[in-house]
Amino acid sequence: MTFIDLRSDTVTQPSPEMREVIASAPVGDDVYGDDPTVNSLEERVAAMFGMEAGLFTPTGSLANQLAIRMLVKPGEELLTETNSHIVRAELGAAAVFSGITTRTWLAPLGELKASDVLAIAKPDSGPYLVSTTAIAVENTHNFGGGTVQSIDEIAALRRESKKLGIAMHLDGARIWNAHVASGVSFSEYGKHFDTISVCLSKGLGAPVGSVMLSTKDRVASARQWRKRYGGGMRQIGILAAAGHFALDHNIAKLADDHRRARVLADACHAVAPLTIDPRTVMTNIVALDLASLNVTAADINAQLKEAGILASALGPKFLRLVTHLDFTDAHLDKVLEILPGLLKSALVAK
Ligand SMILES: *Cc1c(COP(=O)(O)O)cnc(C)c1O
Numbered sequence: 001m002t003f004i005d006l007r008s009d010t011v012t013q014p015s016p017e018m019r020e021v022i023a024s025a026p027v028g029d030d031v032y033g034d035d036p037t038v039n040s041l042e043e044r045v046a047a048m049f050g051m052e053a054g055l056f057t058p059t060g061s062l063a064n065q066l067a068i069r070m071l072v073k074p075g076e077e078l079l080t081e082t083n084s085h086i087v088r089a090e091l092g093a094a095a096v097f098s099g100i101t102t103r104t105w106l107a108p109l110g111e112l113k114a115s116d117v118l119a120i121a122k123p124d125s126g127p128y129l130v131s132t133t134a135i136a137v138e139n140t141h142n143f144g145g146g147t148v149q150s151i152d153e154i155a156a157l158r159r160e161s162k163k164l165g166i167a168m169h170l171d172g173a174r175i176w177n178a179h180v181a182s183g184v185s186f187s188e189y190g191k192h193f194d195t196i197s198v199c200l201s202k203g204l205g206a207p208v209g210s211v212m213l214s215t216k217d218r219v220a221s222a223r224q225w226r227k228r229y230g231g232g233m234r235q236i237g238i239l240a241a242a243g244h245f246a247l248d249h250n251i252a253k254l255a256d257d258h259r260r261a262r263v264l265a266d267a268c269h270a271v272a273p274l275t276i277d278p279r280t281v282m283t284n285i286v287a288l289d290l291a292s293l294n295v296t297a298a299d300i301n302a303q304l305k306e307a308g309i310l311a312s313a314l315g316p317k318f319l320r321l322v323t324h325l326d327f328t329d330a331h332l333d334k335v336l337e338i339l340p341g342l343l344k345s346a347l348v349a350k
Contacts, residue, residue, distance in 0.1 A: 004331045005310045009174075009257070009284060009324035012205040018245045025241030029234050030056070031227065037237030041244055045198060045211040048247075049190030053219035055212045055226060056240055060173045061090045062231055063197035063212035064136075065097060066222040070195060070214060071134040071167040074099025078169075079117055080136040082106040083143040085171055097229070101130055109280055110144020112137055114157035123164045134167040139189070140174040140181075143314070146261070146285030146322075148178045151188065158192040168192060173199040173210070177283040180254040194218075203254050203284060204246035205325040208239045250325060257284040257323040260332050264321060267336050272343040284324065290317040293346040300342055307338045 005011045014022065028034030042054035057063040064086055072078050078094060080087050082104040086094065094100040105116045117135055125131040137154060141147040158168055170193040172178070179186055190196060196213040200206035212222055226232060264286050265278040274292035290297055297313035304311050312320045321335075 001308055003305075003308055003310045004327065004334060006321040006323065006327065006335070007310050007312045009202045009322045012325045014205070014207050014242060017249075018205070018242055021241045021245045022238050025237045027235035027237035030236050031232045031234060035235065035237040035240070037244070038240040041240040042211060044244070044247065046213050048186045049196055049198075049213055050187040051190055051196065051213040052216045053214065055219050055222050056233075056236065056243075057197075057210045057212055057226060058208055058231060058233070060085075060171075060197055060199040060201075060210040061093065062226065062229070063199075063210040064090065064169070064171055065093045066225055067169050067195035067197055067212050067214065067218075068094060068100060068134060068136065069098045069225060070218040070222055071169060072098065072100045073133065075101070075130070076133040077101050077103055077122075077130045078134050078136055079103055079105065079121060079132055081110055081112075081138060081141070081144075083110055083141075084136060084138045085142055085173065086136050086138070088143065103130075103132075107144070109147045110138065110141030111147050112139075112141075112149045112153045112157070114153045114160060117157055118160050121161065121164060121166055123166050132164075132166055134169055134194075135161055136169045136171055137193075138171040138173075139178045140283050140285070142174070142285065143287075145280055145287035145320075146174070146177065146283035147280070148181045148282045151182065151184045154189070154192050167194040169194065170196040172196050174202055174283065176251050177203055177254050177258070180251065181258060181282050200243040200246050203257060203324060204243075204250045206239070206242040206246040209243045211243075253325060254284065257325070257327070258282070260284075260327060260329070261286050261321075261323045263332060264323070264335065264339070267340045268343055271340045272347050275343060284322055286321040286323075288319040288321070288343075290319060290346070293317075293343065295346040300346070303342050304338065309335055309338060 046054040265281040
């Protein structure tokens with residue numbers, strides 16, 4: 001059985017056209033800086049965000065970790081949202097590799113409010129308390145349900161944190177989705193951050209790859225750390241070529257993912273109103289709260305699977321569906337035939 005896979009936007013298959021570009025990419029040894037396709041991708045993404053330089057990494061986690069390592073010294077503190085990827089889904093890497101401690105603020109839907117962050121920011125804390133040296137912002141916010149962060153809140157946080165001497169990192173794994181949903185340019189986002197990580201392997205559909213962005217100096221240092229971690233790669237122009245292809249062709253297509261996610265959310269809301277507020281579905285993530293139903297996320301997940309649909313049970317009552325490049329309108333119709341019915345029976349059964 002071929003499944004309709006809504007577990008994540010990482011499940012996409014490289015298209016035949018992307019594979020052609022991969023096959024014909026000029027390559028060289030990237031540890032020597034000799035891979036022209038990698039070099040041009042790093043320069044291209046840096047320029048898009050108005051940053052000086054970029055570093056290709058195999059994963060978004062590595063791009064995040066290299067970036068925050070450049071901003072926060074061992075024993076210093078990074079502030080991040082309670083359900084952010086950096087603190088929830090990178091297996092403690094900031095502590096393990098960089099001796100970074102984290103403190104978190106909790107935001108409904110992961111939505112950034114500058115005042116929440118500033119309330120716990122404590123720079124220059126002296127010999128007794130941990131000093132805050134950086135803040136991480138996730139845009140869009142994954143576990144928050146694909147939430148697009150307000151550019152005004154980002155700008156306010158930048159203005160105030162700068163006065164405190166605190167740096168800012170953007171976990172922009174899905175910044176492409178934020179841009180398409182908000183119309184805010186990449187360079188406008190870039191203005192407010194010291195370091196940025198972006199993923200080519202999520203909604204953009206490349207098989208591998210992220211880019212860490214910052215100043216020339218920080219990127220040069222991150223390049224050494226990437227090698228130290230075992231992430232120095234050789235003829236990876238074949239991967240960077242997929243990244244170029246993704247940037248050329250797949251940013252505009254995210255609007256379709258967003259539309260399909262909203263249709264799904266509307267259909268769920270229509271039968272079980274408390275599972276989701278469709279107005280919160282700004283991008284490609286449909287986060288269903290099953291608290292009002294007589295089933296667990298695992299139950300619905302199993303029933304969906306039986307019908308040929310895969311989703312993610314991320315908590316006892318938290319079911320996540322993520323739309324992506326390989327999820328078509330025909331797939332959407334099929335999911336609409338199944339999912340609302342399952343929610344409806346769970347509602348009636350209570
Ligand atoms: C996917 C993701 C990452 C990076 O994940 P990798 O699997 O390491 O590439 C980082 N941040 C967010 C918000 C993500 O969703």
